[in-house]
Structure formats: C-alpha cells, structure tokens
Amino acid sequence: xxxxxxxxxxxxxxxxxxxxxxxxxxxxxxxxxxxxxxxxxxxxxxxxxxxxxxxxxxxxxxxxxxxxxxxxxxxxxxxxxxxxxxxxxxxxxxxxxxxxxxxxxxxxxxxxxxxxxxxxxxxxxxxxxxxxxxxxxxxxxxxxxxxxxxxxxxxxxxxxxxxxxxxxxxxxxxxxxxxxxxxxxxxxxxxxxxxxx
Amino acid sequence: xxxxxxxxxxxxxxxxxxxxxxxxxxxxxxxxxxxxxxxxxxxxxxxxxxxxxxxxxxxxxxxxxxxxxxxxxxxxxxxxxxxxxxxxxxxxxxxxxxxxxxxxxxxxxxxxxxxxxxxxxxxxxxxxxxxxxxxxxxxxxxxxxxxxxxxxxxxxxxxxxxxxxxxxxxxxxxxxxxxxxxxxxxxxxxxxxxxxx
DNA sequence: GTCTAATGTAGACACTGTCAACAACGTCGA
DNA sequence: TCGACGTTGTTGACAGTGTCTACATTAGAC
Numbered sequence: 001x002x003x004x005x006x007x008x009x010x011x012x013x014x015x016x017x018x019x020x021x022x023x024x025x026x027x028x029x030x031x032x033x034x035x036x037x038x039x040x041x042x043x044x045x046x047x048x049x050x051x052x053x054x055x056x057x058x059x060x061x062x063x064x065x066x067x068x069x070x071x072x073x074x075x076x077x078x079x080x081x082x083x084x085x086x087x088x089x090x091x092x093x094x095x096x097x098x099x100x101x102x103x104x105x106x107x108x109x110x111x112x113x114x115x116x117x118x119x120x121x122x123x124x125x126x127x128x129x130x131x132x133x134x135x136x137x138x139x140x141x142x143x144x145x146x147x148x149x150x151x152x153x154x155x156x157x158x159x160x161x162x163x164x165x166x167x168x169x170x171x172x173x174x175x176x177x178x179x180x181x182x183x184x185x186x187x188x189x190x191x192x193x194x195x196x197x
Numbered sequence: 198x199x200x201x202x203x204x205x206x207x208x209x210x211x212x213x214x215x216x217x218x219x220x221x222x223x224x225x226x227x228x229x230x231x232x233x234x235x236x237x238x239x240x241x242x243x244x245x246x247x248x249x250x251x252x253x254x255x256x257x258x259x260x261x262x263x264x265x266x267x268x269x270x271x272x273x274x275x276x277x278x279x280x281x282x283x284x285x286x287x288x289x290x291x292x293x294x295x296x297x298x299x300x301x302x303x304x305x306x307x308x309x310x311x312x313x314x315x316x317x318x319x320x321x322x323x324x325x326x327x328x329x330x331x332x333x334x335x336x337x338x339x340x341x342x343x344x345x346x347x348x349x350x351x352x353x354x355x356x357x358x359x360x361x362x363x364x365x366x367x368x369x370x371x372x373x374x375x376x377x378x379x380x381x382x383x384x385x386x387x388x389x390x391x392x393x394x
Numbered sequence: 395g396t397c398t399a400a401t402g403t404a405g406a407c408a409c410t411g412t413c414a415a416c417a418a419c420g421t422c423g424a
Numbered sequence: 425t426c427g428a429c430g431t432t433g434t435t436g437a438c439a440g441t442g443t444c445t446a447c448a449t450t451a452g453a454c
Contacts, residue, residue: 009402041402043443044403046442047400047401050443052441106359106363107359107363108364113364113368123368144372147372148375151371156352156356159356168320171307172321172324175341178344181348227410238433239435241433244433248412249410
C-alpha cells in the first residue's frame with residue numbers, strides 16, 4: 001500500500017465521468033455531478049481540469065487508449081491478410097461491446113482539440129494499428145497509398161459500427177437477423193478489394 | 198400575399214435553431230437563444246415545443262426531409278444499376294455539402310424518439326429511397342434480403358461520410374488527396390458486390 | 395519553526411430549461 | 425353587441441450548470 005497513491009482526484013474524475021456518461025448520457029455530464037459522485041466540493045474537479053471540455057477530452061483520450069489496446073490484443077497471426085481480418089473482427093467487437101465509448105470517439109464533436117494534444121495523440125495511435133498491418137500486408141507501397149487503403153477499410157468497417165451504435169437504426173423497422181449479418185460480409189468484401197494489388 | 202401567413206413562429210423556430218446550430222454548434226442550441234434571434238420572449242418557443250428536445254426533434258425531422266428530397270432529385274436513369282450509382286453519388290454529395298445536417302441526423306443522440314413520430318417517419322422515408330432502388334434492381338427478392346443489401350450499401354457509404362464529417366479525421370495527418378479519393382472507389386466496390394446476384 | 399505551492403472549499407455571477415400566473419388577441423355563439 | 429373562451433405570447437420565479445474570485449488547508453523545503 002503505497003501511502004502516496006490514494007487514487008488522485010484527477011484520475012477519479014475521469015472514471016466518475018465515464019460512469020455518469022454510461023448512466024445518464026453525455027448530455028448529463030457535468031463537473032458538479034462528477035464532484036458529487038466523488039464527495040468533494042463542486043470546484044475540486046475544476047482544479048485539475050480547467051473546463052468541462054478538458055475533462056471530456058481526457059475521457060475521450062482514455063477511450064482511444066482502451067480502444068487501441070483492445071485492437072492490439074487481438075489473436076495474433078503471422079499471415080498478414082488473415083491478421084487484417086482479425087483486426088476487423090476486433091474492431092467490430094469493440095464497437096458492439098462498448099457502444100457508448102465508440103460513439104464518444106467517433107460521433108461526438110471534439111472539444112477544441114488543439115488544446116488537448118493527448119486526445120489527438122491517442123487517436124493517431126489507434127489509427128496506426130491499422131496502418132501497421134497494412135504496411136506489412138502491402139510491402140513496399142508509398143505511404144500515401146497505404147493511407148488511402150486504410151481510409152477505405154476504415155470507412156467500410158466504421159460505417160457498420162456507426163449505424164449499429166447510432167439511433168437511426170433502432171427505428172427503421174429492420175429485422176434483427178438482418179442487422180447482425182453484414183459484419184463478416186463487409187470483412188470478406190474488404191479482403192476481396194485488397195486482393196488485386 | 199396571403200394575409201394569413203406571416204410565417205408562423207413554430208416554423209421560424211426550426212429555421213432559427215438551424216442557424217444557431219450552424220453558427221455555434223449543437224451544444225449552443227437553446228430555446229432562449231432561438232427566442233432572442235426571433236425577437237420574442239424566452240417562453241414564446243416553449244408554447245410550440247414542450248421542451249428543447251422537441252424542437253431539436255423537429256429540426257432533425259426537417260433535415261431528414263431535405264435529405265430525402267435531395268436524394269430523390271438525383272439525375273434520373275432507367276438503368277437500375279446506374280441509378281444506384283447516382284444515388285450513392287447524391288448521398289456522398291449531400292454529406293459533403295451539409296456536414297452539420299449529416300452529423301445531426303446520424304451522429305447525434307436522438308431525443309426520446311418515441312415521442313417524436315415525425316422524426317422517425319421522415320428517417321424511414323429517407324431509407325426507403327434506397328430500398329426502392331434496390332427493389333427495382335433486384336426484382337423478385339425477399340424483403341429481408343433487400344434490407345440486408347440496403348444495410349450493407351448504406352454501411353459502406355455512411356462510413357466514409359461519417360469519417361469525413363467527424364472530428365477524428367481532421368487530426369490524423371492524412372493528406373487531403375488521400376481523403377478525397379475513396380468516394381468513387383467505395384461506389385465501385387459496392388456495384389462489384391451487388392453483381393453476383 | 396516559517397514560507398510556499400498545491401489542493402480543496404465557499405460564495406457569487408450569468409446562463410439555461412422549465413413551471414406558473416397573467417395579458418392580448420381573435421373567434422363564435424347568445 | 426357582447427362576453428366567454430381558446431390560442432398565443434409575456435413576465436417572473438426556481439433549480440441546475442459552468443466558471444470566476446477569494447479563502448482555507450495541508451504537505452514539503454528551507
């Protein structure tokens with residue numbers, strides 16, 4: 001028990017904020033609610049985060065970190081093409097298991113990002129996971145073309161996740177069997193599109 | 198000049214709300230701001246919309262209506278496959294020209310949708326545009342399979358739009374030439390995937 | 395010990411959504 | 425004509441929020 005670490009308030013705030021978002025939605029996130037949850041005065045969090053947006057940025061940065069770690073912990077494979085498929089599956093699974101976090105990262109207006117380098121950095125790190133796989137898969141390919149393929153693949157997978165985690169989907173009267181299906185279909189099509197190098 | 202229509206406040210509110218969102222973002226949308234913009238008391242909008250969420254739902258419903266009209270005004274084509282391509286182009290163009298509206302429709306938490314049938318109805322109408330094209334393209338195909346294909350196509354196109362209109366994109370240090378490219382690529386791949394009926 | 399910086403507290407302000415009471419207004423039946 | 429009535433808009437109030445300022449506490453360095 002290191003005496004020096006009673007979980008600093010700065011970290012507790014991020015955790016509490018995630019709970020508030022999970023329980024009552026992003027709209028209901030307020031510094032005062034976080035303070036109440038932690039049993040401190042309404043100004044205590046303000047000492048560590050200059051504004052609500054800074055706390056939100058910290059939460060989002062944490063999400064990107066978790067997301068990257070989840071992607072990197074996918075089943076390993078030496079075959080680059082197969083590895084790309086595993087990456088896609090890991091991506092789909094994360095969005096399915098953590099819809100709130102997914103929405104936060106990709107469907108929420110970023111809070112004045114120039115002031116939050118951590119957020120930007122962690123987001124780039126997550127995207128780099130895909131870049132690295134493609135670099136192995138494509139061998140000697142100009143970086144620009146790698147990014148182009150990455151963007152294409154990301155688009156296809158993100159589209160499905162964005163629709164699934166969004167609100168529109170719930171009200172289109174589409175059968176659940178239909179909803180669940182296209183995951184593997186999208187992945188198969190991506191690997192098809194990557195073939196003719 | 199019909200004496201009876203000095204633009205009812207109810208409609209003006211939606212228009213003013215769209216302006217506020219365009220100028221200051223969704224977060225800054227408030228009934229009071231709308232009232233100020235229209236030069237009425239802070240409670241006047243409240244007479245027409247029981248809550249801020251109801252006004253927001255009206256704005257979103259209007260967006261879906263505009264979106265559907267834009268899709269339906271695409272260049273006509275008798276060839277169903279070519280028509281699907283035109284639909285995709287129209288979709289991409291709308292998201293490109295109206296990123297705020299696109300975000301509002303597909304990346305914003307819906308305000309208690311059960312209470313806003315207009316919103317749901319207009320969203321379904323927009324999705325029906327795609328359904329109808331596929332119905333023509335696919336001939337006699339069970340509705341479930343049509344929805345499955347619609348979801349697949351929508352995923353691919355929406356993914357690109359969602360990424361383009363999102364905030365993540367702006368900070369990944371990707372060359373603009375790369376960003377602009379995959380539009381036609383995605384469409385080509387969709388038509389490829391639709392081929393082997 | 396004392397000085398200092400970090401950390402947390404208390405109070406105030408403007409802003410917001412929302413509720414309740416009230417005023418202006420046209421409409422319609424007597 | 426007139427008065428009851430529903431519609432629309434106004435005014436005032438309340439709690440909740442972000443944020444500013446001033447103050448208290450506390451731990452560590454000298």
